Amino acid sequence: MSTIGIRGTFFDFVDDPWKHIGNEKNAARFHQDGLLVVADGIIKDFGPHDEVAPRHPGLAVTHIKDRIIVPGFIDGHIHLPQTRILGAYGEQLLPWLQMWVYPEELKYRDRDYAREGVRRFLDALLASGTTTCQAFTSSSPVATEELFDEAARRNMRVIAGLTGIDRNAPAEFVDTPENFYRDSKRLIAQYHNKNRNLYAITPRFAFGASPALLEACRRLKHEHPDCWVNTHISENPAECRGVVQEHPDCQDYLGVYEKFGLVGPKFSGGHGVYLSDSEFRRMSKAGAAVVFCPCSNLFLGSGLFRLGRATDPEHRVKIAFGTDMGGGNRFSMIHVLDDAYKVGMCNNTMLDGSIDPVRKDVAEAERNKLSPYRGFWSVTLGGAEALYIDDKLGNFTVGKEADFVALDVNGGPIAQPWHQSLIADGRGPQTMDEAANLLFGVMMVGDDRSVDETWVMGKRLYKKA
Numbered sequence: 001m002s003t004i005g006i007r008g009t010f011f012d013f014v015d016d017p018w019k020h021i022g023n024e025k026n027a028a029r030f031h032q033d034g035l036l037v038v039a040d041g042i043i044k045d046f047g048p049h050d051e052v053a054p055r056h057p058g059l060a061v062t063h064i065k066d067r068i069i070v071p072g073f074i075d076g077h078i079h080l081p082q083t084r085i086l087g088a089y090g091e092q093l094l095p096w097l098q099m100w101v102y103p104e105e106l107k108y109r110d111r112d113y114a115r116e117g118v119r120r121f122l123d124a125l126l127a128s129g130t131t132t133c134q135a136f137t138s139s140s141p142v143a144t145e146e147l148f149d150e151a152a153r154r155n156m157r158v159i160a161g162l163t164g165i166d167r168n169a170p171a172e173f174v175d176t177p178e179n180f181y182r183d184s185k186r187l188i189a190q191y192h193n194k195n196r197n198l199y200a201i202t203p204r205f206a207f208g209a210s211p212a213l214l215e216a217c218r219r220l221k222h223e224h225p226d227c228w229v230n231t232h233i234s235e236n237p238a239e240c241r242g243v244v245q246e247h248p249d250c251q252d253y254l255g256v257y258e259k260f261g262l263v264g265p266k267f268s269g270g271h272g273v274y275l276s277d278s279e280f281r282r283m284s285k286a287g288a289a290v291v292f293c294p295c296s297n298l299f300l301g302s303g304l305f306r307l308g309r310a311t312d313p314e315h316r317v318k319i320a321f322g323t324d325m326g327g328g329n330r331f332s333m334i335h336v337l338d339d340a341y342k343v344g345m346c347n348n349t350m351l352d353g354s355i356d357p358v359r360k361d362v363a364e365a366e367r368n369k370l371s372p373y374r375g376f377w378s379v380t381l382g383g384a385e386a387l388y389i390d391d392k393l394g395n396f397t398v399g400k401e402a403d404f405v406a407l408d409v410n411g412g413p414i415a416q417p418w419h420q421s422l423i424a425d426g427r428g429p430q431t432m433d434e435a436a437n438l439l440f441g442v443m444m445v446g447d448d449r450s451v452d453e454t455w456v457m458g459k460r461l462y463k464k465a
Contacts (some may be wrong), residue, residue, distance in 0.1 A: 008069045012028070032430055035049040035053055046397070066428060069404055071405070074381075074393075078136070080160070083106065084120075092301050106192075115122050126462040127331075132393060139174065139204075143353050158196070159198045164177075165204040166180070178216075183218075229262045237303075291322045294321075296328035304343050309369070319382065338442040350430055407442055409449040412449050
């Protein structure tokens with residue numbers, strides 16, 4: 001057994017900060033001088049250095065100085081074959097798909113192109129501090145195969161699956177429900193629960209799925225109940241109208257997936273900008289998750305996700321955060337937190353009574369505010385809980401997989417170190433509050449340059465040059 005120690009300053013979470021309004025630090029854990037013991041990629045011990053070190057005499061220790069070590073980031077919604085078109089100008093969702101996405105994703109039928117795209121995709125994730133992702137691939141099995149194979153070589157945890165679409169896309173891009181079912185069965189047998197790969201039954205979105213395709217998804221979920229279900233929901237107004245037209249027997253967008261028995265634990269729908277209160281309540285009751293993708297929602301002009309409504313304690317919905325790259329114009333979950341904070345503040349203003357006293361809801365307004373505790377929980381333990389992988393990762397609890405990121409709180413724009421010196425002038429954080437404030441500086445001012453090292457299963461896979 002290969003056992004190593006990582007010494008440094010650690011910050012992670014043991015609970016949901018939204019459950020601790022007014023005292024969010026109760027959801028967090030901070031060790032100014034901590035020691036993480038990893039055996040064959042699994043956390044075997046963790047705590048203050050002076051308590052843990054005597055239990056492991058002779059341990060080989062790597063000391064990561066002047067950094068804050070946090071669990072690896074979890075991207076709950078991202079598109080592998082859009083790597084090359086991130087930031088492509090200049091349409092809302094449906095015309096953007098036709099102009100940019102479908103032509104690029106068609107290239108992933110070619111194995112050499114797909115292999116290069118996957119390599120660049122995973123390189124970009126690691127450089128951004130993302131160690132786990134739930135990804136859409138393409139309507140061709142080749143992209144899914146290459147993603148799972150390369151993720152296994154790097155020992156990264158990936159949730160993915162063949163992306164099903166049989167309408168409202170170019171003829172050469174769509175496939176039949178029969179082919180989708182057959183290819184998905186083969187891919188599940190080949191990859192699900194092999195290495196760190198997990199399989200998601202993946203109808204792209206209800207606007208692109210016939211009843212026959214969704215019936216194939218239902219059959220797959222019935223035959224493989226331990227698989228995930230990953231899709232889109234209520235992203236764009238034109239899309240939402242189109243879904244009702246395509247599925248007139250369903251009361252709303254969520255109702256389409258409910259009709260085919262797909263909504264429950266391990267179901268996640270990306271975006272959810274236009275989910276109704278009824279849909280939020282039904283998702284909460286079912287144990288389903290929504291993935292908040294603020295960068296994409298802003299870039300494509302889709303709208304503002306109601307974070308405060310989704311976090312209503314009466315009907316709490318599981319929430320992961322995602323880049324939705326390439327609709328989202330960054331790979332970085334740090335940028336996701338930046339935009340999520342701004343979306344939340346806009347929602348806060350709309351609900352605090354200053355615009356329309358009739359809509360005033362002080363409690364919901366407050367829940368829209370994304371503190372560093374709420375933010376970093378959402379991209380670590382919160383994301384793991386939403387995707388039902390928190391038994392495997394998300395924090396530094398003993399028995400979990402040792403994926404983590406070393407953040408340089410002074411990394412980023414040239415003004416960043418001077419800003420951070422307001423909190424900890426010339427030294428690292430001494431208290432949890434200092435660490436949280438430094439992380440908020442990373443969240444709002446930092447960027448990919450804030451990621452100094454990325455470790456997967458106790459092995460460093462990325463180091464900033």
